[in-house]
Amino acid sequence: MAVTINLSFMVRSFLVVIGMVLSSASGLLAQKQEVVPVISSDYQQMLLENKKGINKDSLVTNVKVLKHQGEVPYSAGAEFNKNYKVYAKNGQFFIRPKTFSELKISGTYGAMLETKQCNKTPALQQQFVQGMPLNGQPEWQGAEMNQTFSFGPDVHTLAFDGSGYDYDTKGRLVAKNLGNGTPAEVYDNGIFRNATAWLQTISLTARLLLFNKRELIWSGEWGQKQEQTFIQNNQNTNWHWQQTLTFKVKRHVFTAAHRQSNDVFTNGNRSGYLNALYRDASLTPISFSNRQSGRRINDSMVRYFTGALNPAYLLNNQENPYRQLLNYSSLSIERKMYGYGYELKQAYETLEQTSDERYRNKFPISRNQKDEHYFLKASGSYNLPRRGFWRKAIASAGYFFNHQQTGIRYSPLPIQTFQRSSHELFLEWEQRNSIAHGNTTLKITTKSYWSNTASSPAYFLPNITATYHPDRRGIFSWLYSDFFVGYHRYVHEPTISQSYAGLQLLQLSSADFTKYRPTQEVQGFDGLQLAIHQDWKAGFYCSFRNIARFSAIYHYKKVNNDVFPVMMNQAIVLSNQANHRTATLELEASYSPRIDKNLYLEQQISFVRYRNKVTDVVNNGLPIVGFANAYKALVKDQPIGVIMGNQFKRNASNQLIIGSDGFPLVDSNLSVIGNPHPDFSIKWNTELKWKKWNFSMDWEWSHGGDIWNGTQANLDYYGRSQTTANERGVTGYVYQGVLSNGQPNTRPVSFADPQLPFLENKWVRYGASGVASQYMERASFIKLHKIGLTFKQPLKKYLQNIQFQAAVSNLLVWTPYSGVDPSQVMFDMGNSFGLDFFNLPSTRSFSFGCSVVF
Secondary structure, eight states: OOEEEEOGGGHHHHHHHHHHHHHTHHHHHHHTOOOOOOOOHHHHHHHHHTOTTOOGGGOOOOBOOOOBTTBOOBOOOHHHHHHEEEEEETTEEEEEEOOOOEEEEEEEEEEEEEEEEEOOOOOBOOSBOSEEEETTEEEEOOGGGTOOOBOSOBGGGEEEOOOOOTTOTTOOEEEGGGSOSOBOOOOOOOOBOOEEEEEEEEEEEEEEEETTTEEEEEEEEEEEEEEEOSBTTOEEEEEEEEEEEEEEETTEEEEEEEEEEEEEESBOOTTSHHHHHHHHHHHSOTTSOTTOTTOEETTEEOOSSTTSOOHHHHHHHOOBOEEEEEEEEEEEEEEOOSSEEEEEEEEEEEEEEEEEEEETTEEEEEEEEEEEEEEEEEEEEEEEOOOTTEEEEEEEEEEEEEEEEEEEEEETSOOEEEEEEEEEEEEEEEEEEEETTEEEEEEEEEEEEEESSBSSOEEEEEEEEEEEEEOOOGGGTTEEEEEEEEEEEEEEOOOTTOOOGGGGGGGSOGGGGGGOOOOOOBSOOTTBOOEEEEEEEEEEEEEETTTEEEEEEEEEEEEEEEEEEEEETTEEEEEEEEEEEEEEEEEEEEEOOEEETTEEEEEEEEEEEEEEEEEEESSTTEEEEEOSSEEEEEOTTSOTTEEEEEEEOBOTTOOBBBOTTSSBOEEEEEEEEEOOSOSEEEEEEEEEEETTEEEEEEEEEEEOOEEEEHHHHHHHHHTOBHHHHHHTTOOSBOOSSBOTTSOBOOOOBOSSOTTSOGGGSTTTTTOTTOOGGGGEEEOOEEEEEEEEEEEEEEOOTTOOEEEEEEEEEEEEEEOSOSSSOTTOOSTTOTTOTTEESSOOOOEEEEEEEEEEEO
16 A cells, blocks of 8 residues: 655755755765754645544654665654655655564463362251151161151160161161160261362464465464362363464455364253252261162162162262263454445354263163254444534444254154244444534434244334433543433343253152153244333443442333243143333442552442332243242232242231141142342452452342242251251240130140150151241342452563462352352252252362463
8 A cells, every 4th residue: 555645835845855865965874863854844734634544643754864865764653664664756755564474473371270168058967867756765767667757866875786787787776775885876978078170271372464464363272171079979071172263354354263162071960960969968867878889789779768869879880971062163254444344244053962861760861952053144334424513423234144943852752853043134323423512322223023933023123322421621521421321122032942841840849859850841932922122221420530430220121921931731831921020220339549550459349229020920820940839930010930838827917827736727828938039239349459469359248038948848857957956855835826716825835746646746747848938038148259369470582471370269158048058049940049959059169270371
């Protein structure tokens, strides 16, 4: 490229310069001194008017030594001199880019070692053995009796007799004075351990510049992670690699990319298998050891009753592997410039998942799922020339095409195939204006959407956003602020690759959990109305000298015809079920003063308040996740996913109704017993930088929200909770309430009197699921998410820098909830927060890593 300027009226000035240089050339060469000519203002103005995109800040006015006739190199700043050459020839003045090529190679290698420990788990009693009261006294009953309860005698009153016994090499348990002198042992049947993980990645980038016009960039990354998980004999492995090739020529950018990722788990958890192992490990009586997993009776694993699992045996001898392979490829061409631009991109992705699942050590099922997704995008934009008060105006248009196909097979059943092809068109106008006291931006978009699975298309989906940025003048020169409002209408369809097999859990009570078989998929995705989302947003942002910042956003969303799965005639179908709305307030403030040149502090705090409500629902009380006896549901005029369950009977004055035996009566009807959504959450992040050191810390406080503790209900029923150990000796307790005739209750009760029938036990009388409302707890928590420390040392020559980092995650989780971390989900179902049935605990991790940039 050359920029040509006619000398015309500046010829005289230029000849004066040349004459001065020629007349003084010999003296200058002898003295090695630089000539400083007089450059006219006309010359500078002409150069600026014809610069064709050259930065005026790079143009200077001192001429150096004349190297040879006809060429006048000059100093124009380091960057300009590096890339451009200036010379005069045949009465014209030329500025040409220098031509050169170069190759640059850079990369990063990183490695990290991580250890993990389990956070809090429910308290288990370590005092009472397997058995129940017989003849008015607690009796030990071994595994051969198929005894499931741990309401036997105190372990400290028992001893081994040393006899031959299939379920314990040390013999049976008898009264201490009848034993062989070996006291009864409290066995540890936990399946959790300290976990370790090793991660490493390497990335390379090669840049080839050809005659400073074409650029070829290749980048690649390889990584792997090997983790011995916190569950014994369980390992997860991941490896991935990706490559990207980019070619830039003139104003065009060509990009090709490919990514592959592979995950292999020793045991998957789609069917709740790991939760089942955790449950049976927790319920195993302290007098029975699952560690005798190598011993078998009648070709069956040793277990404390025939319907139980032996987690130690299964983890050592049986795998339920899960494998996932992802492949992603894309190809695109893009052109961007001030006049017009366009983008054409296509991508193809496949995801293959295979899991071999065994239910209760039998009924092996192999599940295979393959998802295919093809994506095409074609868009163009045009920058309109500035007119009037327009500062900038851009018109855009585009088309999106998505083709998705999913095949799911439960061997030996036939494959189920789902397919969707969707189309989307959009037109967009963005305009920036200058007004009297600031600038405004208006962005208007309209879209159309249709697909082969939707019952009807959506032709008009507007999106309007307006922003106002006031000028910083006078006393407000230190204040930067923005105000915005927006409206967005869009549609949604359920993803065809999502599995709804977990809905089968709603057919079972938590007491029948062992019958859970998620082997049924949804019938199809065709014929549904599009779920219509309408969003309104308003907010502002301000910054005070770039030290203190504050933002506030109010977001209101309304959704009509939202789709949920429903069980109909023992089949899972999708249906347009509910309308709901959500209101969210987000506040964020940060303060980042520079204390001195080596010390920098940044504080950031955010507040989120979230409220939602179901405004209409076809099947009021529709269960969406959970068990038949405790689940989350859609209830009109209630928040989305309120918790439903049974509760004690109460009269019109909300007093407990007590039965003739002195214990509260149970209402058989299910009702709303809790709201899983928190009242608000606050996050606080702090970062301190000092020279080469960087310290960071992240906190979160979530206030409010309820959670159903089904784990505690199950442990209470079987006598394995610490609560039953603490309270089984309680007598003379009077429940506050009234009798059926309205008289105050005065009858005292005993919680677990061995003289009374066992089924009258406080924790057994209401069944294995208990009374759901009795196990509702607050889910508030304060969590120290992460503490991190980083040291970065710049290097020379072949290495640019080396960085060391150490971090602790989930070091502190404080919560009034008696179970595991309340933010854990049930059976890996993402929408199951608020339900706890032997949820796996969260972990605190300690990591140390190192990375090198070269």
